[in-house]
Amino acid sequence: MMKNTALTLTVIANMTSNYSETLGNISSVQKVYRGGKEYATRSRESLKNAICVQAGLYDDLQTSVDGAVQKLVTEDVNAATCKALEGGYMSTKDVTYIRNSSFYLTDAVSAEPFINDARFHNNLYLATNFANAKDLNIQKNPLECGLKPYQYEYDKSIKIYSITVDLEKVGVDQNFDAEASNEEKCSRVLSIIDAVENLSLVVKGNLDNAEPIFIAGGLSPRKTHMFENAVRVVGKNLVVEPIKEKLDMGFSCGLMRNGQLGNEDEIVRELNPTTVPKFFNQLREDVKAYFAD
Numbered sequence: 277m278m279k280n281t282a283l284t285l286t287v288i289a290n291m292t293s294n295y296s297e298t299l300g301n302i303s304s305v306q307k308v309y310r311g312g313k314e315y316a317t318r319s320r321e322s323l324k325n326a327i328c329v330q331a332g333l334y335d336d337l338q339t340s341v342d343g344a345v346q347k348l349v350t351e352d353v354n355a356a357t358c359k360a361l362e363g364g365y366m367s368t369k370d371v372t373y374i375r376n377s378s379f380y381l382t383d384a385v386s387a388e389p390f391i392n393d394a395r396f397h398n399n400l401y402l403a404t405n406f407a408n409a410k411d412l413n414i415q416k417n418p419l420e421c422g423l424k425p426y427q428y429e430y431d432k433s434i435k436i437y438s439i440t441v442d443l444e445k446v447g448v449d450q451n452f453d454a455e456a457s458n459e460e461k462c463s464r465v466l467s468i469i470d471a472v473e474n475l476s477l478v479v480k481g482n483l484d485n486a487e488p489i490f491i492a493g494g495l496s497p498r499k500t501h502m503f504e505n506a507v508r509v510v511g512k513n514l515v516v517e518p519i520k521e522k523l524d525m526g527f528s529c530g531l532m533r534n535g536q537l538g539n540e541d542e543i544v545r546e547l548n549p550t551t552v553p554k555f556f557n558q559l560r561e562d563v564k565a566y567f568a569d
Contacts, residue, residue, distance in 0.1 A: 295428070
């Protein structure tokens with residue numbers, strides 16, 4: 277039997293999208309195109325940054341500027357001693373050092389095509405306050421009062437993403453021949469797991485509970501997104517057969533029964549999921565056992 281060297285998870289969550297280009301005062305959500313249709317996304321960069329912040333990996337982040345701002349890297353501040361560098365770095369100050377991330381994410385892509393839902397806003401209250409203070413008529417002098425209407429596309433939908441951690445790379449920095457203790461490595465992986473379980477996202481003032489409503493994975497001998505091609509939602513239903521085949525390889529899954537997946541009874545019958553909290557609790561024990569060896 278091959279040794280487990282990775283942690284792989286594929287998540288279904290109800291989350292917002294982040295934004296791409298702005299045209300005038302109109303902001304558009306990020307999208308991908310498949311089969312001639314648009315699907316809203318939250319980029320892997322946005323997900324990774326949120327996970328790093330909420331996992332506490334950026335608590336010891338230091339930065340420097342060499343043309344552009346970048347993570348500070350020195351012989352003493354490296355991926356073994358500084359958890360903020362676990363997500364990878366490229367330092368070009370004096371000598372160029374590159375260390376790839378120990379964990380990788382996919383974009384979170386909506387399970388259903390995007391339907392434009394525009395939200396219209398303005399800063400009328402602030403502009404009115406200014407107008408009253410300056411004895412101006414806001415209807416006659418909107419520009420002088422700083423009144424600025426704006427709009428943005430809005431999306432919150434069922435999205436699917438994957439995250440995989442290379443357990444052999446965590447806490448190791450070959451640029452400086454440095455390696456963290458197993459205790460520190462374990463702590464970093466557990467913090468990532470905690471962040472995925474309780475993920476919150478903020479965009480355009482919207483606070484977004486992006487916790488998993490379905491999750492599949494576990495420790496794996498392959499350093500890849502094992503369930504990326506297996507987890508699919510068609511309509512409101514989770515396609516169970518490909519997941520069932522993967523689970524037979526020694527993985528497990530968790531389900532939140534909240535009605536967002538239309539075939540929950542079939543999921544329970546065919547996949548035998550635990551609850552989402554029980555899934556994460558077992559995953560933590562598996563990670564602790566891995567680093568205890």
